[in-house]
Amino acid sequence: MAAPLTTVPTVPPGRASRRASRPSTQHQRFNTRAGRAFDVVNVVLLVAVGLLALLPFLYVLAGSFATELEITTRPFFLWPRDFTTDSYASILSSDAFVRAFVTTVVVTLVGTLVQLALTALMAYPLSKVDLPGRRTIMTVVVFTMVFSAGMIPTFLVVKQLGLLDSYWALILPMAINPFSLIIIKNFFQQLPQELEESAKIDGAHELQILRHVVIPLSKPVLATFALFYAVGIWNDYMSPLLYLNDQDMWTLQMFLRQVTASASLSAQDMGAELPPPAQGIKFAVVIVATIPVLLAYPFLQKHFAKGMLIGSVKG
Amino acid sequence: MRTRRLAPLALLAVGSLALAACGSGGGDGGDGGGGGEALDSLSIMAPYFSATPPEDDDPVGAKLSELAGLDLDMQWVPNAEYGDRTNVVLAGDEIPDVMVIQQKSQGFVQTAEAGGFWDLTEYLASGDYPNLVTENPDVQQASSVNGKVYGVYRARDVVRTSITIRKDWLKNLGLEEPTNTDELMALAKAFTEDDPDGNGKDDTYGMIIPAWGASIGTGSPYDAIETWFGAGNVWKDEGGQLIPSFTTPEWKQALDYEKQLIENGYVNKDYATMDGSTQWNEPFLNGKGGIIIDVQSRASQLAGLFKEKDPKTYDQFVALQGNIAGPNGDFALPTPGYSGFLAVPKASVQTEEQLKQVLTALNELSSTEGQVLENNGIEGDNFTVEDGFAVNDESKQDYTDLVSGSWAQIGTNVAGYEAYKPKPETEYDAELEQERVDLQAKDLEKAVFNPGAALVSETYMTNGVQLDQVIADARIQYISGQIDEAGLDAAIAQWKSSGGDAVTAEMNELYGQLG
Amino acid sequence: MTAVVDVEQAGTPAPAAPPAPRRPHRGWARVVRYRWLLVMMLPGILYFLLFRIWPMWGAQIAFKNYVPFLGIQGSEWVGWHHFQEFFSNPDFPRLLGNTLILAALSLFVAFPLTIVLALLLNEVRLSVLKRTVQTLVYIPHFLSWTVVVSLTALLFAIGTGPLSSFLDGLTGTETNYLADPDWFRPLILLQTIWKSTGWGTIIFLAALASVDQEQYEAAVIDGAGRWQRTWHITLPAIRPTIIVMLILQTGEILNTGFEQIYLMSNALNRTVADVFDTYVYFTGIQQGAYSYSTAVGLSKAIVGLVLIFGTNWLAKRFNQQGIF
Missing domain, CATH: 3.40.190.10 (Periplasmic binding protein-like II)
Incomplete structure (x- = not known):
């Protein structure tokens, strides 16, 4: 693994090196023989890793279209013998599901925006080393990261604030994740100060600097945490359980959790003669819960790829 | 000029907090409790197993409300999360009139012993509520906390x-x-x-x-x-x-x-x-x-x-x-014969008159008519009756599943199961069902009940899960050959020294008191 | 106005400029200078006060015998009782050992792999492929532990699973890998790597996306090879992120997570599988014993806090940007 630390060029001779030594573009700069060999190995490796990540998901997908008998009798398959959409029909048939789906999408979108805005607004001032009170605030933030008061005290506060049976109860109690706050703050801190300073000399207001200098430069990290927050809200089943009495307001996870959790942690219910939820339905639930978040990803991904365009900001 | 573009951002942030602050101010005390006056609705918290809970305008719910003489205000909770929800509800102050208690957890027992639930022993014994009089006193006793009956148990097959x-x-x-x-x-x-x-x-x-x-x-x-x-x-x-x-x-x-x-x-x-x-x-x-x-x-x-x-x-x-x-x-x-019980919190049902109202309603919900609604659904709609069996309408199977996964959870059936059983589809199914009934009758005679079922030992309440784990693990380790007999004895000794002896002593003291 | 140079900025890729002497701003002057930034922070501060600090008064139940019905105020004080019970537990050393070993595996094996995967992804030039692989490796993050554990059971099913058959072939004996105490930790690590490595790369990729492409161009002109570019440009660029993630991870050292371990443990591997999180579940949460679990949570938080401050101090000692 030891990488040569020397700055002497180690490019092997040959046509490749000649090409590489020309003023290069993205596509030319690694075209050495070793470079190409690495590329091949790397691509093969990453494709393998990708497949490894994908296969189990495909199994779940196949299972969600299979009959109960097939799931019970065949250990692993990627294509169901008897194709059926019964599992999806039994999930999607109810109005409650459709309503919950819409609710969840809206709450997730609004919530992500609110949470990200609050986090960025707090992270930016904290990225200034000289800010009065910074150390105290950071200590508190770190403490709240390692210790949360627990379910019941938080419930009592949310209730006190009159947030019960309000969608804000799904958004505000988790509005600023201390972990996200710290990472975002550190990214802000790493930005070149000169840009901010020159904006200041041009007479820009702090909010304007945040909006027009800092945020554009931090798009990748903000997109990342948008995804984190969105996934957090999307997967949250505890908040709706605790804070929403009105079942018309419930989010998707309240229903999905019912199907997936009942078989694992409380399998041995000695009560009613109810068969556990069918495996196929559980698989379908996993798919329904996962696909929308996976689909959201490419939309955010374009912000990762570009990198920061310092030039354009300067201009 | 550029400030205008960041206005929404700021507004969103400030507005969200403002919304948080005003929130929903006036929504307290949804249930009918209040002072001493008669209840006009009955709020019940219950778990559900179906994919979704019944809607507010569910037809079975409407019929049950009519039957109970009180408007049923159901608070359905997914079964998987029922325990957490129970504890949070007990901590808050909007407690329903009737709660399904799934197990005698520490939270429940402490609350009951602190006077948080009505002791129903006398009321159920009085015979004023015939549908709540148990056909199996052993099971009712087992569902009690040291002999005090805090709820109407939900009956299950004793032999399975x-x-x-x-x-x-x-x-x-x-x-x-x-x-x-x-x-x-x-x-x-x-x-x-x-x-x-x-x-x-x-x-x-x-x-x-x-x-x-x-x-x-x-x-x-x-x-x-x-x-x-x-x-x-x-x-x-x-x-x-x-x-x-x-x-x-x-x-x-x-x-x-x-x-x-x-x-x-x-x-x-x-x-x-x-x-x-x-x-x-x-x-x-x-x-x-x-x-x-x-x-x-x-x-x-x-x-x-x-x-x-x-x-x-x-x-x-x-x-x-x-x-x-x-x-x-x-x-x-045998099984414990019950799966939790319906308890009445004192926080919401404050007077004896209100309690009697609640028990009257529960008595109606446990009538034959109530049981059929809870377990089968609506006759002529999602099922019909043939030879004393329920035949489900296949096109409405989803609704039948909804009913048995939700409304059946508030059924107690303590005085006997009166609803219709599903009609066996074939002769073999009928045979299997008959064999099952025969075996139940035969095995009930030799059933060995847990003599300590009703007793709640304080040490077991706090350490029980850990203690049980010691023995359960040792059992598997012994039969797998991971430990020998000496190891098994050591595990039992560990059980005794880490709280088991205290549990045994407490259980025996309570056992003596109960007679 | 003079630029305020951030002296903590040792992590920037460019060679650190000699720090300009910091002009001392004291007291009120500093507040005035930063007034708009302070105003900007108000919603966040309000959030922490309302939703993070206010509930903390409820943490007093760690010193009480909390009964939900009696309320936090009404419950009886028991002092350090719950803490004593936790620390004097005969199993405590074993729980601590098991917890630390699993934490170490995740810190020293799973965490570096995340960085390696991020670097490899960064080297892919074909952007379609890069994006596809990136999306694929996130998928496991969204599958619940229940699904992951049942897939593990499938792969390692005794005698019939593809992986267990393979391993049996190597060793020549038939083993139930799911029950073997020696295999518990490798399996947990394998699952953790599978489920979280891809997702973990996301933060590093964000950091890598912020690297100025011009630096690479310049390095190529200087004739730097791939390793050199990785070593001299890429790694320094994400070093601050790596350090922050490391610091934050040490604070989580006692949190192994509950669900995965609970689902993977059984009677035969419990000696190595018992960790604080499962123990608290069995003794506290499952029985609704909130006081006890709060006491354990508080103890763990204090350890986490000490570790975070400690590693942060160490990072500063080595002239790195800490989390403060």
Whole structure:
């Protein structure tokens, strides 16, 4: 693994090196023989890793279209013998599901925006080393990261604030994740100060600097945490359980959790003669819960790829 | 000029907090409690098992409200999260009029003992509410907290333990259903060694046992065998004293029997890790294993899967046998006979008049009419009655499932189950159902009830799960050969020293008080 | 106005400019100078006060015998009782050992792998492929532990699973890997790597996306090879992120997570599988014993806090940007 630390060029001779030594573009700069060999190995490796990540998901997908008998009798398959959409029909048939789906999408979108805005607004001032009170605030933030008061005290506060049976109860109690706050703050801190300073000399207001200098430069990290927050809200089943009495307001996870959790942690219910939820339905639930978040990803991904365009900001 | 563009951002942030601050100010006390005046609605918190809970305008709900004489205000909670929700509700101040309590958890017992729930013992005994008078006083006693009945229990079949056997394998080998543990061992051996499927290959084994939670007395195959051997049921009364069943010699004898099953390879090799909720049926269906000790409904579930495979021959694979005799006598392992109970919190139901109102409503909900609504649905709509059985309308099966997964959860049926059973589709289904009923009657006579079921020991309340785990783990470690008899004794000694002795002492004190 | 140079900015890729002497701003002057930034922070501060600090008064139940019905105020004080019970537990050393070993495996094996995967992804030039693989490796993050554990059971099923058969072939004996105490930790690590490595790369990729492409161009002109570019440009660029993630991870050292371990543990591997999180579940949460679980949570938080401050101090000592 030891990488040569020397700055002497180690490019092997040959046509490749000649090409590489020309003023290069993205596509030319690694075209050495070793470079190409690495590329091949790397691509093969990453494709393998990708497949490894994908296969189990495909199994779940196949299972969600299979009959109960097939799931019970065949250990692993990627294509169901008897194709059926019964599992999806039994999930999607109810109005409650459709309503919950819409609710969840809206709450997730609004919530992500609110949470990200609050986090960025707090992270930016904290990225200034000289800010009065910074150390105290950071200590508190770190403490709240390692210790949360627990379910019941938080419930009592949310209730006190009159947030019960309000969608804000799904958004505000988790509005600023201390972990996200710290990472975002550190990214802000790493930005070149000169840009901010020159904006200041041009007479820009702090909010304007945040909006027009800092945020554009931090798009990748903000997109990342948008995804984190969105996934957090999307997967949250505890908040709706605790804070929403009105079942018309419930989010998707309240229903999905019912199907997936009942078989694992409380399998041995000695009560009613109810068969556990069918495996196929559980698989379908996993798919329904996962696909929308996976689909959201490419939309955010374009912000990762570009990198920061310092030039354009300067201009 | 550019400030205008960041206005929404700021507005969003500030606005969200403003919204938070005003929120919903005036929404307190949804239920009818308040002062001492009569209730005008009945709020009930209950778990549901169906995919979604019933909607607010559910027809069964409307009919039940009519029947109860009070508007039912249901608070449905997904079953998986019911425990958490219960504790949070108890901590808040919007407590429903009636709560389904699923288990005598520390939170519930402490609340009850602090006076948070009505003691219903006298009210239920008075006979004023005939549908709430138990047909099985043992079960009601078991559901109590040290003799005090805090809720109307939700009745379940008392006998469910049974042995499900591959019928075709029995036939191939010319064997009979086992009637005692020796014959069961012999059957397991034959299923393993004598090629019961006749394919000439050594690819079968006898008994299918899944991994079980680290608990004892929860109806596992091990628990059943131990009871058959005469080790009692969790606790055993010996000369008026309660002793833990795992300190009896019969328990060790049973463990050696289990160990023999494992050592000889009569059991699936992954007995310590197999996921019972998803994989238990698979070896039976695929003809790898032939014996399952579990609840009776396992047999009908398996028959249903065989039917899906081939409706013509499905009646040839599943045989059902009940509890069998052991070397020390003939015993049967019963269930607790109930699954939680409906309790009435004092925070919302404050006066005796209100309590009587609640009990009157519950009495109506437990009437025959109420039970049919809760368990079957609406006659003429989602089901019809034929020969005293319910025939479900297939096009409305989703609704039938919804009803049995939700409304059935507020049914108590303590005075007897009066709703319709589903009509068996075929003669074989009817046979299986009849066999089940017969076995229940036969096994009830020899059922060994847990003498300590009603008793709540304080030490057990705090340490019980840990203590049970010590024994449950030692059991598996012993039969797997990971520890020897000395190791087993050490585990029992550890149980005693880390709180078990205190539990035994407390249980006996309460046992003495209860008489 | 003079630029305020951030002296903590040792992590920037460019060679650190000699720090300009920091002009001392004291007291009120500093507040005035930063007034708009302070105003900007108000919603966040309000959030922490309302939803993070206010509920903390409820943490007093760690010193009480909390009964939900009696309320936090009404429950009886028991002092350090719950803490004593936790620390004097005969199993405590074993729980601590098991917890630390699993934490170490995740810190020293799973965490570096995340960085390696991020670097490898960064080297892919074909952007379609890069994006596809990136999306694929996130998928496991969204599958619940229940699904992951049942897939593990499938792969390692005794005698029949593809991986267990393979391993049996190597060793020549048939083993139930799911029940073998020696295999518990490798399996947990394998699952953790499978489920979280891809997702973990996301933060590093965000950091890598911020690296100025011009630096690579310049390095190529200087004739730097791939390793050199990785070593001298890429790694320094994400070093601050790596350090912050490391610091934050040490604070989580006692949190192994509950569900995965609970689902993977059984009677035969419990000696190595018991960790604080499962223990608290069995003794506290499952029985609704909130006081006890709060006491354990508080103890763990204090350890986490000490570790975070400690590693942060160490990072500063080595002239790295800490989390403060």
